[in-house]
Amino acid sequence: MDAIILCAGKGERLRPLTENRPKPMIPIAGKPILENIIEKVEDLVDNIYLVVKYKKEVIIEYFKNHPKVKFLEQGEIDGTGYAVLTAKDYVEEDFLVLNGDIIFEDDLEKFLKYKNAMALKEVKNPENFGVVVLDDENNVIELQEKPKNPKSNLINAGIYKFENEVFEILKDIKPSERGEVELTDAIKELTREKKIKGIKLNGYWNDIGRPWDILDANKYLLEKIKTNIKGKIEENVVIKGEVVIEEGAIIKANSVIEGPAIVKKGAIVGPLAYIRPNTVLMENTFVGNSSEIKGSIIMKNTKIPHLSYVGDSIIGENCNFGCNTITANLRFDDKPVKVNIKGKRIESVRKLGVIMGDNVKTGIQVSFMPGVKVGSNSWIGASCLIDRDIEKNTFVYKKDELVFKKL
Amino acid sequence: MDAIILCAGKGERLRPLTENRPKPMIPIAGKPILENIIEKVEDLVDNIYLVVKYKKEVIIEYFKNHPKVKFLEQGEIDGTGYAVLTAKDYVEEDFLVLNGDIIFEDDLEKFLKYKNAMALKEVKNPENFGVVVLDDENNVIELQEKPKNPKSNLINAGIYKFENEVFEILKDIKPSERGEVELTDAIKELTREKKIKGIKLNGYWNDIGRPWDILDANKYLLEKIKTNIKGKIEENVVIKGEVVIEEGAIIKANSVIEGPAIVKKGAIVGPLAYIRPNTVLMENTFVGNSSEIKGSIIMKNTKIPHLSYVGDSIIGENCNFGCNTITANLRFDDKPVKVNIKGKRIESVRKLGVIMGDNVKTGIQVSFMPGVKVGSNSWIGASCLIDRDIEKNTFVYKKDELVFKKL
Amino acid sequence: MDAIILCAGKGERLRPLTENRPKPMIPIAGKPILENIIEKVEDLVDNIYLVVKYKKEVIIEYFKNHPKVKFLEQGEIDGTGYAVLTAKDYVEEDFLVLNGDIIFEDDLEKFLKYKNAMALKEVKNPENFGVVVLDDENNVIELQEKPKNPKSNLINAGIYKFENEVFEILKDIKPSERGEVELTDAIKELTREKKIKGIKLNGYWNDIGRPWDILDANKYLLEKIKTNIKGKIEENVVIKGEVVIEEGAIIKANSVIEGPAIVKKGAIVGPLAYIRPNTVLMENTFVGNSSEIKGSIIMKNTKIPHLSYVGDSIIGENCNFGCNTITANLRFDDKPVKVNIKGKRIESVRKLGVIMGDNVKTGIQVSFMPGVKVGSNSWIGASCLIDRDIEKNTFVYKKDELVFKKL
Structure with missing residues (x-):
C-alpha cells in the first residue's frame, strides 16, 4: 500500500x-x-x-x-x-x-x-x-x-x-x-x-x-497537547494549562504562559511577556517585555520585542515588529471581520487579527485593523494606522503634520 | 424620626x-x-x-x-x-x-x-x-x-x-x-x-x-478602608497598603496592587497588571496585561484588557478599551486641567484624566487628552487623539494619509 | 607634579x-x-x-x-x-x-x-x-x-x-x-x-x-563594574549580570534588571519595569510600569513612568515622558542611523535612539525616529511622530483630523 x-x-x-x-x-x-x-x-x-x-x-x-x-x-x-x-x-x-x-x-x-x-x-x-x-x-x-x-x-x-x-x-x-x-x-x-x-x-x-481556518485547526490540534517542558524556565515564570516548551527555548523572568501553547526550540519569551491560549511560537521567535500573544501563530525567526499585542493573527517568518505594534481583532459592531479573498470581501469570524507574510518590518506604534493582510518583505512605517491590505514589497509610511511654536 | x-x-x-x-x-x-x-x-x-x-x-x-x-x-x-x-x-x-x-x-x-x-x-x-x-x-x-x-x-x-x-x-x-x-x-x-x-x-x-469632586471623595473614603482579601490571589502577586479584594475577584499572576484600592466581586486583574492607590474596580471589570490604573473609578463590566493606562479618570459601565488606550492627566504647563461644565470651560485640578459614560468602545492606541468627556455609547476609532469632548452616540475615527512606495 | x-x-x-x-x-x-x-x-x-x-x-x-x-x-x-x-x-x-x-x-x-x-x-x-x-x-x-x-x-x-x-x-x-x-x-x-x-x-x-561616542564609552566603562546592591529590592525582582544599585534607590516589585547597569541613589525602578544591559539611571530618575530602558543614559530627575521604551538613547535631566513614549533605534534598511551634527547629516551607528536635552516633556504616545535630537525645555505633544530634530524651547503638537458620525 x-x-x-x-x-x-x-x-x-x-x-x-x-x-x-x-x-x-x-x-x-x-x-x-x-x-x-x-x-x-x-x-x-x-x-x-x-x-x-x-x-x-x-x-x-x-x-x-x-x-x-x-x-x-x-x-x-x-x-x-x-x-x-x-x-x-x-x-x-x-x-x-x-x-x-x-x-x-x-x-x-x-x-x-x-x-x-x-x-x-x-x-x-x-x-x-x-x-x-x-x-x-x-x-x-x-x-x-x-x-x-x-x-x-x-x-x-x-x-x-x-x-x-x-x-x-x-x-x-x-x-x-x-x-x-x-x-x-x-x-x-x-x-x-x-x-x-x-x-x-x-x-x-x-x-x-481561508486564513482563519488555519487558526481554527490550530486551536483543534492544541487542545490535544500535553504539558512537556524541556526548555529553560527562569524565575517567577507562571505556567498554566497544557504547554509544550521545547529544549533550547527560554522563558525569561516574570513571564506568564497560559496554555494550550507551544514554544519551539530557540524561541525566547520574556521577561515580563504574556502568552495566551492557542498560541504557537515557532523556532527562534522572540516575544519580549510586556508583549502579549493570543490565539496566534508566529512563524520562525520573527521578533516581537516589546509592548506589542498580537491577537488571532498569523505572522510569517523573519518579521520584526517595532515596539508597540498592536493588532486589533474585533469590530466595534461585533460583526464578523471582513477579509479580502481573491478580490472578494468575505465575512470571516468574530475575532481575527492580521495575516502577514514573511520578512515584514513594522515601525514603532503601528496599528493594524482586523483582518488586514500584509504582503511579504513590506515595511510599515512608524505610527501608521493600517486599515487596508498591503501588497508585498511595499514601503508604507506617513508624515505627521506638526505645528511648531516657540515657548 | x-x-x-x-x-x-x-x-x-x-x-x-x-x-x-x-x-x-x-x-x-x-x-x-x-x-x-x-x-x-x-x-x-x-x-x-x-x-x-x-x-x-x-x-x-x-x-x-x-x-x-x-x-x-x-x-x-x-x-x-x-x-x-x-x-x-x-x-x-x-x-x-x-x-x-x-x-x-x-x-x-x-x-x-x-x-x-x-x-x-x-x-x-x-x-x-x-x-x-x-x-x-x-x-x-x-x-x-x-x-x-x-x-x-x-x-x-x-x-x-x-x-x-x-x-x-x-x-x-x-x-x-x-x-x-x-x-x-x-x-x-x-x-x-x-x-x-x-x-x-x-x-x-x-x-x-463637578466630576473631579467624585475622585476627591473617592480618595477620602478609600483612606478609611482596611485590608480584606477574600478573592483569589495567584502566584507572585504583590499587594501593598490597604486593599479590599472581594470574594469572586481574581488577581492573576505577577500583578502588583498598591492600596488604598477596592476590587469588587467578579473583577479580574492581570496577569502582569498594576493597580495604584485610590482606584476602585467595580463588579466584573477586567484590567489585564501591563495595564495600569491610578486614582480612578472603573464602573462595572468595563474591560481594559492590555497595555492601557487610565489615570485620575472615571469610566462608566460596559466600556471596552482597545489595546493601548492611554489617558493623559497633566498639562505641560502644570496648570489645572480645564473641563467643559454646562458649556463653560472650568479649571479643575492639576491631574485629571477622562470622564467617560457607559458602553463606550475605544479602538487600539487611542489617546485621550486631560479633562476630556466622552458620552455614552460612543465609539472612538483606532489611533485617534481625542482632544475635545465627544457627544454620546458618536462614532469618531480618522484615516491616516499613507504614502506607498514599491521596495 | x-x-x-x-x-x-x-x-x-x-x-x-x-x-x-x-x-x-x-x-x-x-x-x-x-x-x-x-x-x-x-x-x-x-x-x-x-x-x-x-x-x-x-x-x-x-x-x-x-x-x-x-x-x-x-x-x-x-x-x-x-x-x-x-x-x-x-x-x-x-x-x-x-x-x-x-x-x-x-x-x-x-x-x-x-x-x-x-x-x-x-x-x-x-x-x-x-x-x-x-x-x-x-x-x-x-x-x-x-x-x-x-x-x-x-x-x-x-x-x-x-x-x-x-x-x-x-x-x-x-x-x-x-x-x-x-x-x-x-x-x-x-x-x-x-x-x-x-x-x-x-x-x-x-x-x-559625537553623541553615540557617549554610549560607546558608557558600554566600555560598564563592562568593568561589579555587582554592588545597596538599595532596596522588593519582591520578585530578578537581577542578572553585574548591577550597581546605590543606597536610596528602590527596585519595585516584579521588575527585571539585566546588567551591566547602574541605578543611582534616589532612583525608582518599577514595579514591572525592565532595565536592560548598558543602562545608567542617574539620581532620582523613575522608570515605571512596563517601561524598558536599554543601552541608554537617563540623567537625573527624569521620569519615564509607564509603558515607554527608551533604547540606545541619551536623555537629559528633569525630563518627563508621557505614557507610551517610544523611541525607535533602527532603520528598516539596517544602515547606520543618520544624525545632524553641526548642520551636516552624518552616519552614526546601526542602533541609535534619541538624543534629548534637559527639561523636555513628552505627551502620551509620542514616537521618536532614530537619531533625532530634541532641544532642552521643549514640549512634544501627544501622539506626535517626531522624525526631525526639535530646537530648544519649542512646543510641537498635532491635531488629528477626526470624522464624526452619529450612531
Missing part, C-alpha cells in the same frame, strides 16, 4: 502566507499541515509520494530525510487527477490519495478494507464544496460540484482509497474546460463501473480554505 | 456620568453616593424616604430590598422644597432632610437635639454656594444665594433637621422665577418665626458638584 | 546635551566624563587645575570640594594652548595636560618618566584627527591637522606630559587664523628644540566627539 499526497497547488486564497511556501507547508500547531497528514499515513503505507510543483523546494527541503517520502513533480497539466497520474509508474498496488492541505481527526485504517472509498464530511453549507450523493448502502452514486441545490449535505473530504486500476481510468480523462484533469471526473467514471464506498468522517475536518 | 433624601435631580454638571443614572447612584469607593448617605442615617431613623424622579428606576432597583427605604416620586414641580413636600403625607414626626449627592464625615446625631437645624461647612469660596449668616448663638439669621460679597464663609451643607411643622411653611412657598419650590425659601421663612441652629461640620464634606 | 585639564570648550557637536553643561560634565557610567579623568590623575599629582569657561558653574559646583582641584578661568583668547597658559603662574614643576572630554583606559604613570611626552592612539580614520608622525625612537617629528593623506595612523590622544619650560614656548605662540592659541603649535615648536616622546595607548580611548 502506498499513499499519494497532493501538494502541488498555489494556495492563492491563503496569500500572503503562500507567497514563499506551498499551502501544505503552513505550520499549524507547530508543524506543517503536510507533516500532520504524513503522521496519519506513515504507519499504514510503504511509500508516500508527495506530488509537488509550486514552491516544491520548501517541501523537499523539509521532508527529504523522511524514509518513506518520495517527491514527484506534477508536469504542465494541472488538476488533482493529473497529480495522481504523476505517480502511476511508481505505485504498484492499491493506494491512498490525500489532499495535502487538510487537517482531520479520523484514523485512515477504516478505508483500507474497501477496494475503492472516499471520505465524506457532513457540513452546513455543502453548496460551497463538491457534494457527494450516496445510495442506501453508502456507495457513491453522484458527485455535484458546488451545486446551487445540493442533493446531500455530505461533501468530498479529500481522502480516497483506490485500486490500482483507477490509473487506467485516469489516463483517459480529458482535461476540463479550465484545462485541468480532475480526480472527481475519474470517480464519476468509477461509479459507473465499480462500487466506491462513501465513508463519513466523525471527527474534526478542515480543508484550510 | 424619619429621613427624607433628595434624589430627584438630573445632575447635569456630571454628564456623561449621569446619562444613565441619577447623580446619587454614581459609585464612590465601591458604592453609590446614596448608599454612603443611607449608611449614615439608617440607624437613626425609622423610615428613609428617597424622593426620586430622573432615572428613578436605577435607584429603586438598587435599594428596593432595604427594609427602611421607601420611594416617593417628585411630581411636575421641581426644587428641593417641593421634593421635601412630596413626603408630607408620610412623615409624622420630626425629620432629617439630606441632599442625595453629598459625601460627608460628621455624624448626624448632633442634629437630633435641636428642633430645627442645618449643617454648615466653612469654605474658601462661599460665593459659589448658598451662604449662611449666623448670630452669636449660632442661629441662622440670613441666607444668601451665591452672593458676590458673602457675609460669611459658611455655606449650606445640604443636611437639615426639621420639626414636622415645616411642612406647613413649605406648602405656602411660591415657586421661584425658575419655577422651583426651594427649601431655602422655607428656611428663610422659618428664621423669621423660629430658631434654626447652624451646625458647623468638622469633617470632610463634598457636594460632588 | 600638577595636572591641567582642559574643560573650557562649548561641545557644540554634542548639542543638545551641552546646552546646560560643558561636555566634560556629561555623565558616563554614572559620573561626569571629567570625574573619570580626575580619578585617573588624582593619585599622581599635587594639584589639578581645571581650566574652565563655558558653563563653568556646573563644573565648579560639582568639584568644589575636591581637595586637589583648583579652577582657572580661560580668558578672552580661545584654544588649548591658551588654556594651558592660563595655569602658568600656578604650576611650578613638570605637569600633565589632559583634554577634559576623553575616556581612556591606559594608566598615566608611563608618561612621568619622560620630560616631554604625548599620548597617541592608533585609529583607522586618522584623516579626521590630528595625526602624529614618529621617528624610529618614537619621538614626535611632525604633526598634521586632519590631513588628506596622513603619514601615519597615530593620532594625538589629548594627553601630554611637559616640562615647565613649555610655558615659555606657549607664551610666544601666535593665535591661529581662527584666533586660537593651539597647544599643537607649541608642540611643533618643541619638536624642533627638544625630544617629545610619543606613547601609544594600548587600551580603550574615545574623544567623545
Whole structure:
C-alpha cells in the first residue's frame, strides 16, 4: 500500500502566507499541515509520494530525510487527477490519495478494507464544496460540484482509497474546460463501473480554505497537547494549562504562559511577556517585555520585542515588529471581520487579527485593523494606522503634520 | 424620626456620568453616593424616604430590598422644597432632610437635639454656594444665594433637621422665577418665626458638584478602608497598603496592587497588571496585561484588557478599551486641567484624566487628552487623539494619509 | 607634579546635551566624563587645575570640594594652548595636560618618566584627527591637522606630559587664523628644540566627539563594574549580570534588571519595569510600569513612568515622558542611523535612539525616529511622530483630523 499526497497547488486564497511556501507547508500547531497528514499515513503505507510543483523546494527541503517520502513533480497539466497520474509508474498496488492541505481527526485504517472509498464530511453549507450523493448502502452514486441545490449535505473530504486500476481510468480523462484533469471526473467514471464506498468522517475536518481556518485547526490540534517542558524556565515564570516548551527555548523572568501553547526550540519569551491560549511560537521567535500573544501563530525567526499585542493573527517568518505594534481583532459592531479573498470581501469570524507574510518590518506604534493582510518583505512605517491590505514589497509610511511654536 | 433624601435631580454638571443614572447612584469607593448617605442615617431613623424622579428606576432597583427605604416620586414641580413636600403625607414626626449627592464625615446625631437645624461647612469660596449668616448663638439669621460679597464663609451643607411643622411653611412657598419650590425659601421663612441652629461640620464634606469632586471623595473614603482579601490571589502577586479584594475577584499572576484600592466581586486583574492607590474596580471589570490604573473609578463590566493606562479618570459601565488606550492627566504647563461644565470651560485640578459614560468602545492606541468627556455609547476609532469632548452616540475615527512606495 | 585639564570648550557637536553643561560634565557610567579623568590623575599629582569657561558653574559646583582641584578661568583668547597658559603662574614643576572630554583606559604613570611626552592612539580614520608622525625612537617629528593623506595612523590622544619650560614656548605662540592659541603649535615648536616622546595607548580611548561616542564609552566603562546592591529590592525582582544599585534607590516589585547597569541613589525602578544591559539611571530618575530602558543614559530627575521604551538613547535631566513614549533605534534598511551634527547629516551607528536635552516633556504616545535630537525645555505633544530634530524651547503638537458620525 502506498499513499499519494497532493501538494502541488498555489494556495492563492491563503496569500500572503503562500507567497514563499506551498499551502501544505503552513505550520499549524507547530508543524506543517503536510507533516500532520504524513503522521496519519506513515504507519499504514510503504511509500508516500508527495506530488509537488509550486514552491516544491520548501517541501523537499523539509521532508527529504523522511524514509518513506518520495517527491514527484506534477508536469504542465494541472488538476488533482493529473497529480495522481504523476505517480502511476511508481505505485504498484492499491493506494491512498490525500489532499495535502487538510487537517482531520479520523484514523485512515477504516478505508483500507474497501477496494475503492472516499471520505465524506457532513457540513452546513455543502453548496460551497463538491457534494457527494450516496445510495442506501453508502456507495457513491453522484458527485455535484458546488451545486446551487445540493442533493446531500455530505461533501468530498479529500481522502480516497483506490485500486490500482483507477490509473487506467485516469489516463483517459480529458482535461476540463479550465484545462485541468480532475480526480472527481475519474470517480464519476468509477461509479459507473465499480462500487466506491462513501465513508463519513466523525471527527474534526478542515480543508484550510481561508486564513482563519488555519487558526481554527490550530486551536483543534492544541487542545490535544500535553504539558512537556524541556526548555529553560527562569524565575517567577507562571505556567498554566497544557504547554509544550521545547529544549533550547527560554522563558525569561516574570513571564506568564497560559496554555494550550507551544514554544519551539530557540524561541525566547520574556521577561515580563504574556502568552495566551492557542498560541504557537515557532523556532527562534522572540516575544519580549510586556508583549502579549493570543490565539496566534508566529512563524520562525520573527521578533516581537516589546509592548506589542498580537491577537488571532498569523505572522510569517523573519518579521520584526517595532515596539508597540498592536493588532486589533474585533469590530466595534461585533460583526464578523471582513477579509479580502481573491478580490472578494468575505465575512470571516468574530475575532481575527492580521495575516502577514514573511520578512515584514513594522515601525514603532503601528496599528493594524482586523483582518488586514500584509504582503511579504513590506515595511510599515512608524505610527501608521493600517486599515487596508498591503501588497508585498511595499514601503508604507506617513508624515505627521506638526505645528511648531516657540515657548 | 424619619429621613427624607433628595434624589430627584438630573445632575447635569456630571454628564456623561449621569446619562444613565441619577447623580446619587454614581459609585464612590465601591458604592453609590446614596448608599454612603443611607449608611449614615439608617440607624437613626425609622423610615428613609428617597424622593426620586430622573432615572428613578436605577435607584429603586438598587435599594428596593432595604427594609427602611421607601420611594416617593417628585411630581411636575421641581426644587428641593417641593421634593421635601412630596413626603408630607408620610412623615409624622420630626425629620432629617439630606441632599442625595453629598459625601460627608460628621455624624448626624448632633442634629437630633435641636428642633430645627442645618449643617454648615466653612469654605474658601462661599460665593459659589448658598451662604449662611449666623448670630452669636449660632442661629441662622440670613441666607444668601451665591452672593458676590458673602457675609460669611459658611455655606449650606445640604443636611437639615426639621420639626414636622415645616411642612406647613413649605406648602405656602411660591415657586421661584425658575419655577422651583426651594427649601431655602422655607428656611428663610422659618428664621423669621423660629430658631434654626447652624451646625458647623468638622469633617470632610463634598457636594460632588463637578466630576473631579467624585475622585476627591473617592480618595477620602478609600483612606478609611482596611485590608480584606477574600478573592483569589495567584502566584507572585504583590499587594501593598490597604486593599479590599472581594470574594469572586481574581488577581492573576505577577500583578502588583498598591492600596488604598477596592476590587469588587467578579473583577479580574492581570496577569502582569498594576493597580495604584485610590482606584476602585467595580463588579466584573477586567484590567489585564501591563495595564495600569491610578486614582480612578472603573464602573462595572468595563474591560481594559492590555497595555492601557487610565489615570485620575472615571469610566462608566460596559466600556471596552482597545489595546493601548492611554489617558493623559497633566498639562505641560502644570496648570489645572480645564473641563467643559454646562458649556463653560472650568479649571479643575492639576491631574485629571477622562470622564467617560457607559458602553463606550475605544479602538487600539487611542489617546485621550486631560479633562476630556466622552458620552455614552460612543465609539472612538483606532489611533485617534481625542482632544475635545465627544457627544454620546458618536462614532469618531480618522484615516491616516499613507504614502506607498514599491521596495 | 600638577595636572591641567582642559574643560573650557562649548561641545557644540554634542548639542543638545551641552546646552546646560560643558561636555566634560556629561555623565558616563554614572559620573561626569571629567570625574573619570580626575580619578585617573588624582593619585599622581599635587594639584589639578581645571581650566574652565563655558558653563563653568556646573563644573565648579560639582568639584568644589575636591581637595586637589583648583579652577582657572580661560580668558578672552580661545584654544588649548591658551588654556594651558592660563595655569602658568600656578604650576611650578613638570605637569600633565589632559583634554577634559576623553575616556581612556591606559594608566598615566608611563608618561612621568619622560620630560616631554604625548599620548597617541592608533585609529583607522586618522584623516579626521590630528595625526602624529614618529621617528624610529618614537619621538614626535611632525604633526598634521586632519590631513588628506596622513603619514601615519597615530593620532594625538589629548594627553601630554611637559616640562615647565613649555610655558615659555606657549607664551610666544601666535593665535591661529581662527584666533586660537593651539597647544599643537607649541608642540611643533618643541619638536624642533627638544625630544617629545610619543606613547601609544594600548587600551580603550574615545574623544567623545559625537553623541553615540557617549554610549560607546558608557558600554566600555560598564563592562568593568561589579555587582554592588545597596538599595532596596522588593519582591520578585530578578537581577542578572553585574548591577550597581546605590543606597536610596528602590527596585519595585516584579521588575527585571539585566546588567551591566547602574541605578543611582534616589532612583525608582518599577514595579514591572525592565532595565536592560548598558543602562545608567542617574539620581532620582523613575522608570515605571512596563517601561524598558536599554543601552541608554537617563540623567537625573527624569521620569519615564509607564509603558515607554527608551533604547540606545541619551536623555537629559528633569525630563518627563508621557505614557507610551517610544523611541525607535533602527532603520528598516539596517544602515547606520543618520544624525545632524553641526548642520551636516552624518552616519552614526546601526542602533541609535534619541538624543534629548534637559527639561523636555513628552505627551502620551509620542514616537521618536532614530537619531533625532530634541532641544532642552521643549514640549512634544501627544501622539506626535517626531522624525526631525526639535530646537530648544519649542512646543510641537498635532491635531488629528477626526470624522464624526452619529450612531
